[in-house]
Amino acid sequence: MNGNILYLSTTYPGSVHDKTLCEEEKFSFSKKVLLWLDLGFYGWKIENVHLIMPHKKPKGGELTDEQKEYNRWVSKMRVRVEHVIASIKHYRIVKETFRGRLYNKEDAVMLIACGLHNFRNAVRKNLIQTYS
Numbered sequence: 013m014n015g016n017i018l019y020l021s022t023t024y025p026g027s028v029h030d031k032t033l034c035e036e037e038k039f040s041f042s043k044k045v046l047l048w049l050d051l052g053f054y055g056w057k058i059e060n061v062h063l064i065m066p067h068k069k070p071k072g073g074e075l076t077d078e079q080k081e082y083n084r085w086v087s088k089m090r091v092r093v094e095h096v097i098a099s100i101k102h103y104r105i106v107k108e109t110f111r112g113r114l115y116n117k118e119d120a121v122m123l124i125a126c127g128l129h130n131f132r133n134a135v136r137k138n139l140i141q142t143y144s
Contacts, residue, residue, distance in 0.1 A: 015096055016130050017100075020122060020123060021037055030052055035056070040060075041059070042060070044061070045060065045061055046064055047064065048064050048093060049064065050090065051066060066083040066086045067079040067083055099132075100125050100126060100129050103125045106121065
């Protein structure tokens with residue numbers, strides 16, 4: 013994972029659950045891929061995808077030590093995704109209520125913010141390689 017945004021769906025209101033969004037988008041993949049998901053996607057299945065998500069604690073039970081260790085490992089990987097989302101939200105127009113005069117421009121604003129994130133990420137990598 014290099015920190016770049018590879019896919020951007022149309023924007024949805026914050027009240028729409030991620031799993032509902034994925035079911036509406038009807039994703040399909042031509043080759044096998046790995047998806048890192050949180051427990052909000054529990055029960056979601058899709059063809060050609062290996063889902064990696066933490067173990068759910070059984071009702072009235074406890075997770076085994078191996079399951080807890082696996083959950084820590086998954087969390088360490090998913091935090092990188094959360095950092096990318098936080099990086100995009102540095103642009104206040106993305107995280108606050110959109111009050112643009114032109115209606116239905118939320119998708120364009122999000123696309124520009126993600127493009128700026130990818131550009132900033134590429135510049136940082138280039139600078140690191142230059143001065144290493």
